[in-house]
Amino acid sequence: MAQQEVQNGGAEKVAAAVSFTAVKPQILVESPKANDAVQFYKAAFGAEEVGRTTHPKRKAEQELPLILSAELKLAGFTFLVSDLSSEDFASPAKSAGSGVVLCLETEDVEAAINKAVAAGAVAEGEVLSGEGACCGERVGKVKDPFGVVWAICAPAKKCDLPEIEGPVV
Amino acid sequence: MAQQEVQNGGAEKVAAAVSFTAVKPQILVESPKANDAVQFYKAAFGAEEVGRTTHPKRKAEQELPLILSAELKLAGFTFLVSDLSSEDFASPAKSAGSGVVLCLETEDVEAAINKAVAAGAVAEGEVLSGEGACCGERVGKVKDPFGVVWAICAPAKKCDLPEIEGPVV
Numbered sequence: 494m495a496q497q498e499v500q501n502g503g504a505e506k507v508a509a510a511v512s513f514t515a516v517k518p519q520i521l522v523e524s525p526k527a528n529d530a531v532q533f534y535k536a537a538f539g540a541e542e543v544g545r546t547t548h549p550k551r552k553a554e555q556e557l558p559l560i561l562s563a564e565l566k567l568a569g570f571t572f573l574v575s576d577l578s579s580e581d582f583a584s585p586a587k588s589a590g591s592g593v594v595l596c597l598e599t600e601d602v603e604a605a606i607n608k609a610v611a612a613g614a615v616a617e618g619e620v621l622s623g624e625g626a627c628c629g630e631r632v633g634k635v636k637d638p639f640g641v642v643w644a645i646c647a648p649a650k651k652c653d654l655p656e657i658e659g660p661v662v
Numbered sequence: 663m664a665q666q667e668v669q670n671g672g673a674e675k676v677a678a679a680v681s682f683t684a685v686k687p688q689i690l691v692e693s694p695k696a697n698d699a700v701q702f703y704k705a706a707f708g709a710e711e712v713g714r715t716t717h718p719k720r721k722a723e724q725e726l727p728l729i730l731s732a733e734l735k736l737a738g739f740t741f742l743v744s745d746l747s748s749e750d751f752a753s754p755a756k757s758a759g760s761g762v763v764l765c766l767e768t769e770d771v772e773a774a775i776n777k778a779v780a781a782g783a784v785a786e787g788e789v790l791s792g793e794g795a796c797c798g799e800r801v802g803k804v805k806d807p808f809g810v811v812w813a814i815c816a817p818a819k820k821c822d823l824p825e826i827e828g829p830v831v
Binding site: 510511512513514515516517518519520521522538539567568570572573577592593594595596597598599600601604605608639640641644648 | 679680681682683684685686687688689690691707708736737739741742746761762763764765766767768769770773774777808809810813817
């Protein structure tokens with residue numbers, strides 16, 4: 494009764510009250526490579542795996558169970574790594590985000606890039622400084638073996654661009 | 663002297679000490695639509711813009727300054743929205759992450775999807791429950807007007823799959 498009312502006419506009212514409790518990037522990789530991806534993120538960035546859920550139906554059928562979601566922690570932030578299953582996604586290209594990169598903040602951009610490259614990532618372009626850097630003093634990019642681009646950024650000392658202060662009168 | 667030593671042979675030692683201070687998703691949009699994207703994320707998800715840096719060189723040349731980075735907060739999490747500039751990225755398809763979606767956790771998946779769709783997103787597929795849901799009880803997906811896929815998830819009550827406990831002997 495009340496349920497039907499909500500379905501028919503209450504969507505906007507309900508929508509106004511929507512609240513979110515978390516934002517987590519989720520990396521989708523071609524099945525069954527999510528486990529490889531988890532190992533890569535541990536080696537390249539020092540991520541820690543704190544949880545994993547696998548597809549219960551698949552466990553008995555094949556060697557590597559599909560990973561619904563592996564939860565990784567890095568610098569206190571959470572990201573997820575999942576196997577793309579044909580059930581969830583008709584086409585990776587269709588369902589995957591087309592313009593999302595993951596920014597990692599660090600004090601030593603070059604060392605972080607070197608470590609990622611040693612683990613199997615490919616450096617993209619030069620390390621940029623100053624005006625060319627997104628929200629940072631220096632930024633470089635690597636693409637990991639699973640197609641994800643990581644921006645390695647040194648955080649700017651101040652978020653605002655410096656302004657010349659007028660003389661105190 | 664010591665610098666040369668580090669460059670030649672010390673990369674692995676230095677890399678072992680790399681530490682990160684933050685992980686932030688960055689959404690790259692076709693220039694100059696980053697401002698539109700920021701407005702969309704405010705309307706669709708209730709994000710708040712807390713900072714913006716624009717490309718200083720562009721300010722005088724065109725009406726909309728290129729956004730190097732707009733910083734948005736949502737549920738205490740930060741994400742960035744940037745105009746793709748030809749200087750930074752030779753090709754969006756080449757540089758953008760190919761398999762990253764952003765998961766938003768909420769108690770009311772349908773209301774969140776309705777609000778996002780009302781703001782201009784397109785629902786993708788059905789809302790899935792249980793086994794099909796990535797790290798949540800229920801999950802639906804929307805693609806925003808800028809090509810980013812958002813997974814709208816109700817967080818699972820427990821992270822681990824339930825197990826049947828044996829009788830206490």
